[in-house]
Amino acid sequence: MSNQPPLAAADLQKTQQGNQVARTPEQTLVGFMNQPAMKSQLAAALPRHMTADRMIRIVTTEIRKTPALAQCDQSSFIGAVVQCSQLGLEPGGALGHAYLLPFGNGRAKSGQSNVQLIIGYRGMIDLARRSGQIVSLSARVVRAGDEFSFEYGLEENLIHRPGENEDAEITHVYAVARLKDGGTQFEVMTTGQVNKVKAQSKASGNGPWVTHWEEMAKKTVIRRLFKYLPVSIEMQKAVVLDEKAESDIDQDNASVLSAEYSVLDNAPGE
Template sequence: MAQAKGNGASLEGKLQNKAAGANNAPAANPSQTIAAYLKKMESQIAEAMPKHMNIERLSRIALTTIRTNPKLLECSIPSLMAAVMQSAQLGLEPGLIGHCYIIPYGKEATFIIGYKGMIDLARRSGNIQSIAAHEVYENDFIELTYGLEENLKHVPWFLRKDEKPTESGKIIGAYMVAKFNDGGHFIHYMPISEIEAHRARSKAAKNGPWVTDYTEMCKKTVVRSGWKWLPISVEIASAVTQDETTRKDITPSDEPFIDITPPAGTDDPPPQSEQQNGAGSEQLEFEE
């Protein structure tokens, strides 16, 4: 009996030591966990990408973008993977040159298309010869007339010859000009009051590119406002003009959930998210 009691005490001690060891085990590195998920999803992301993109490059850029923003490392894995997938589907690279952004909203990562990304998509339509957007400062000279003979003349403050302003002044508006292959064109101007009204309705009003890239977002807003008048595909037009007040820029309305099974050796999977992936009618799943 004494022997049995001794064995019991020994077993209890071993269990306690094991439990203590588990409690003291280092937590998984979020960056490594996200990298593992990206690696396992590469084949699925590659299938969604246009031919001009490279999966290795996109994965590297996306991971760098996530790693350099501590708040993104706190976001749910499904929302991060969804944002990367949306970037791949539209053929846009996050960060760097401002094609698109991955922005943290609490624990959810959100894909937001940038002004340069919108212009890139418009050019890819094959119907647009050129498209550009510019901000206008209060010391610029600008003259715009609409009607049968539309005309736009914009001279930046530092190139003016009639006057010699010493500074730009505040931004007072922005405009876009698109030239079509058939010889037509489209001009769209927005005063800063309209741009600020759009910003106020945006989820990103106090976060992300509206703070770090204000001028670029002014130009994006005017391009986005005039998007419906451009000769581009219905799918892209619909995706880009989604209202930021309720969702994000690229969010078709009837997508399924992301079902993610964690790579071996990582933490337990996060609960299934209602973050949507923009992958059409197929559910994104990891295969064991």
Template sequence: MGVDVKNELEKRVASQSAPIKLTKDMKIVDMVKALEPEIRRALPTVLTPERFTRMALSAINNTPELANCTPMSFIAALMNAAQLGLEPNTVLGQAYLIPYKNKGTLECQFQLGYKGLIDLAYRTGQIQIIQAQVVREFDYFEYQYGLDSKLIHKPGEGERGEITYIYGFFKLLSGGFGFEVSNKADMDAFALKYSKSFGGKYSPWTEDYEAMAKKSIIKRALKYAPISSDFQM
């Protein structure tokens, strides 16, 4: 997102005449209640603080380690999901709240999921088709960039082997299209460089590598799509 929610929330809380006291042992319900004025201002009108609290409790039930993260980082990460209208840490795979160590402190990081990105793309009203696929070693795969670009993928039958490539493509309602391809080694290097949680126990890269690789390649493909700046942000 364009604004660092955690830093913005910390500034607002610190600027109040009576600073809000948050402690590591504070229950999530009490934390949300203490921050309710700021949360209410930050959330979409369709999402109440009560609904926000239920999302928080659900996320912690699904990933108990989140309860040990710094309170402000958890609230900020949850706000990111709420502002996008996405459910974090559910089987829907829309978004993830991930605990990770930052200079020895356990913090919570928001990460958009593959299905969440797809949902956001369709919300623009400009996308006809958007999809990503993994290619395996016994598939037939051929691609070519340039003025005579092409993308051909025929999945193998039976045992398809290990992942070799990941690709994503889109087609606009206007008829325009685009695609992006990455081999497995390049995707791993990308994840290692840009994901703070890569390799961690709770990382979606560990739990669902295929979905995260698909999300990453779709994001690259959409850089070439003439869609709204709000969505690109």
């Protein structure tokens, strides 16, 4: 896994010199992503189960789906793609692993909007699957009318029996992890607690918080649960990046603390 900084926007400008055919920002960015130097950098960052060509195809699709990405600061965009590559996650709504979203005006040195990497709850579970200390991980919502109770303390317990109304209002969201040593850890949040996290996010008014609230709520409670579990370096970096993205702090300044190596398996049905 490479720690090299993303290619600078100046490199992109150099590639445009001598090009007599006017190209759209989308064409320019896609062309830059396909250059050997960029492919080499992505290949060095990606884990073995992914290729640079596949990542570029996925990113190209995201640019076409969200043209505003091509108008953002190029270094910011490349940095977000490299971060996504280092985590081995595929951006876009197809898998719900991660999202590339434009944010703000003038935050980048170029005066353009920045691109932020937002990690989805399925991305969290996918990262968790690559460990060995956690047997299963699941996240679920609780709706009005469900039988639901939980208690913390010396004898922690959680009971959830879903009702028949799948359209009832969501009241809680929870995540449960079964550990390799036989233990179980869970975390519960109310919708009010989740919405407080949403309110602090730069993406509260657009992106997955608007289109996929339930998935973002699950991701939020999983992220909180991971603070009590043995997690991998990748997982800890993902949590740090995600918390930075939810706040108003640039992801470039995210720090990563040391942690144990572990991984999670997906729970059945997740």
